[in-house]
Amino acid sequence: MINLDKKIFCTLFCSIFASVTGVGIVVPLLPIYAHNHGAGGFYIAAIFGAFSFSRTLLLPFFGRLSDKKGRKNIIVSGLLAYALVSVAFLFANSINALIFVRILQGIGSAMIMPVTQAYVGDITPEGKEGWVMGLFNMSVFIGLSIGPLIGGTVNDAFTINGAFICMGLLALTGFFLSLFLLPPVKSEKIICQIKKPIKWKLLLKDQDIIGLAFFRFCYTTCIGIIWGFLPIFADSKFSLSTSLIGILVMIGVMTSGVMHIPMGYLADRINKKIMIFIGGIISIYGLFSFTWANGFSGLFIANALFGLGGGISMPALMAMIVIKGGRLRSMGSVMGLVTMAHSSGMLAGAFLAGLMMEYFQLSQAFTLGAVVMLIGITLFIINTNNFNKEKQMLLHAE
Secondary structure (H helix, E strand, O other), X not given: OOOOOHHHHHXXXXXXXXXXXXXXXXXXOHHHHHHHOOOOHHHXXXXXXXXXXXXXXHHHHHHHHHHHHOOHHHHHHHHHHHHHHHHHHHOXXXXXXXXXXXXXXXXXXXXXXHHHHHHHHHOOOOOOHHHHHHHHHHHHHHHHHHHHHHHHHHHHHOOHHHHHHHHHHHHHHHHHHHHHHOOOHHHOXXXXXXXXXXXXXXXXXXXXXXHHHHHHHHHHHHHHHHHHHHHHHXXXXXXXXXXXXXXXXXXXXXXXXXXXXXXXXXXXXXXXXXXXXXXXXXXXXXXXXXXXXXXXXHHHHHHHHHHHHHHHHHHHHHHHHXXXXXXHOOHHHHHHHHHHHHHHHHHHHHHHHHHHHHHOOOOHHHHHHHHHHXXXXXXXHHHOOOHHHHHHHHHHXX
């Protein structure tokens, strides 16, 4: 059994925490910023969707490239791209310019997340997939929970340009950490194995990957709805300040993040599929709760419930993804595919909510999200039916 390389893990954790916190600073501000520039539901969805569109197209490419060429150089390049994009935001003074910058930001993201997660998967000891991935994902969830709070405060005290500057400085911090503290590419496990990744057609036909990707897609469709349109819903219906909106966005992410370590530990010891099912059901209840909210407290509780559901289900899901990537010896490719489902869900959620805003009541977007989440649970259960049986077959074969 391999031991967790603490230096690599801490470097990746801190780099992602810094860059994701920067992104979280801007997330609650972009919808209102665009709305104030005359953007309707469609253009707000386009601004959010542009990021997910470019990210989705390139995620499998960079994930597979890291299987062939190593992880470090891709991660470092992505973090530098994030820092440069932050500067571009300062000069994006039109809706079309915002869409273009978000496309560039999506390309940077495609270079970072699946490759860092694959790197963590490479160094994860067998039997501790849930705990290690749960701990690592804390970097994402804490960053995204702190970011909106900082963003709302900075925007109230200064301007949105201050938020863009903060995002750039944090991305630059992550860049330097990875550049100087990660070991050379030639020492990475994936390079030392000297192998070819499994063929795409086999990965795309794998039932487990299909089930895992469907759940991830549906869950992040709901995140896309919440992140893209909860700020507008809170602003237009309840006239909440950007600081309070930042707290609303923060609470769902923070709740999920706090749950990741204990739920990751639990996922290594009980049935992961049961945890994913329970988390999905709680998320559905949280989505319905948005439609019943009558003020800040109701929105707060609804987003906390949705975050609780994700905190229960996501560590178990990530553990299953790491196990699958290890079995197929194509960690980057598997992470790329599942993260592509994540990004596609964000894209779908933004546009579905945009359509609901244009043609129906915006609150109905949350009801639609609950239906999507139910579909995700069902498809996950059907497609991962043989996950544990496959493990037994591999043990017998060995």
